[in-house]
Amino acid sequence: MDNVEKIKQLIKDEIYNSDYIGSWFFGEHLLGVEKNVKFLLNNLLQADKEIVMLGVWLHDLQRIRGIKGDHQKIGAEEAEKVLNKYDYKKDVIEKVKKIILCHSCDDVMPETLEEKILASADAMSHYYNDFYLRIATLGQRNLEEFRKWVLEKIDRDYNKKIFFDFAKEKIKFNHDTLVNLLRMR
Secondary structure (H helix, E strand, O other): OOHHHHHHHHHHHHHHOOOOOOOHHHHHHHHHHHHHHHHHHHHOOOOOHHHHHHHHHHOOHHHHOOOOOOHHHHHHHHHHHHHHHOOOOHHHHHHHHHHHHHOOOOOOOOOOHHHHHHHHHHHHHOOOOOHHHHHHOOOOOOHHHHHHHHHHHHHHHHHHHOOOHHHHHHHHHHHHHHHHHHHOO
């Protein structure tokens, strides 16, 4: 088993042994990100597959571990600890940390191909299963607040986080369906 697979297993074990985050997070979100990354990598062959796959499994460590604070910054710090245990070289660790720091497209925007792939795959994963409904149950929102928040998140995911037209085309039907459903009164 290579290190990426070992880290995937480590994350899976942490999620399934956690009281903080539900097991759905692995099966629906992280496996969804992995599936979308593989789709993107098949179309963007020049990308560094190992860097992106490490990003898949480590990008949400702050949430997985239930650590309060900045999602991207803490996630990158936690990822560094994991990668050091697996004896990754400093340049790999820095690339993975940067992928994590910019995957939400909030404070830092993706610049490299690998960073854009992870950000896109993360956003694309939100359009499958019932991701938006699941995360809505984590907050205390009334129906109108939920509708407004989800419409803003869907717009941000589609227009700010997905960097490839062919990826937008892949999820366009799901995007349009969700938007139309949420706009119904």
